Amino acid sequence: MLDTYQALAKTVIINKNNRLISYDDSLILVGTGRSAFVFRIKSSNKAIKLFFPAFSFIAKEEAEIYKILQNIDYYPTIYEAGSNYIVMDYIEGLTLFECLSNGYIITSTHLKEIDYALSLATKNGLNPSDIHLRNIFITPTRAIKIIDVARFRQVKDCRQWANLKKAYYQFYRKRLFPKRVPAPILNSIAFLYKKGWIPYY
Secondary structure (H helix, E strand, O other): OOOOHHHHHHOOEEOOOOOEEEOOOOEEEEEEOOOEEEEEEOOOOEEEEEEOHHHOHHHHHHHHHHHHOOOOOOOOOEEEEOOOEEEEEOOOOEEHHHHHHHOOOOOHHHHHHHHHHHHHHHHOOOOOOOOOOOOEEEOOOOOEEEOOOOOOOOOOOOOHHHHHHHHHHHHHOOOOOOOOOOHHHHHHHHHHHHOOOOOOO
8 A cells, every 4th residue: 555645645536527537456446426436445444535626625624524523433533634535434334325225224213323423513513414315324333423524514404314304204114114215216316305396395
């Protein structure tokens, strides 16, 4: 592996269309988001998040928020941040999206833990926002981990998590509701929600 995280970050080449061109052999691509690629660093329990050129400014904001959350177990530890990257814990487990699409049961205890984790962020002066199925993990030990905190300092009231909880209790908890929902259906629901086309949400 290269000597520094900064050197490792420089091996990641992203073109102007946000396409991933190349990266070092010591990295494993594990995620692609709206503004970044996430890699696991081989032979370690760390991940490096590389932001697209147009979104590199988010690295500083997200790193600052993670530092506020450092003593809270529900959020990953951050080890280093650069102009366009963050190095943090690699989170083992399934996102809530993967739990739903694979039929892994999400319990009311999980929801209460997520509520508690978000309340701890609020107590630290943050405003948890943009909470969705892909940024909450259930680990192999059934612990909750929350990632992608870049919007935790925005001012507006975000109802996304409240609406997800409402859907959980109104639909998912019903005995006949399918506990496995195919990913294309989940993506379609998310699209309709963002467009404001789902009544009462």
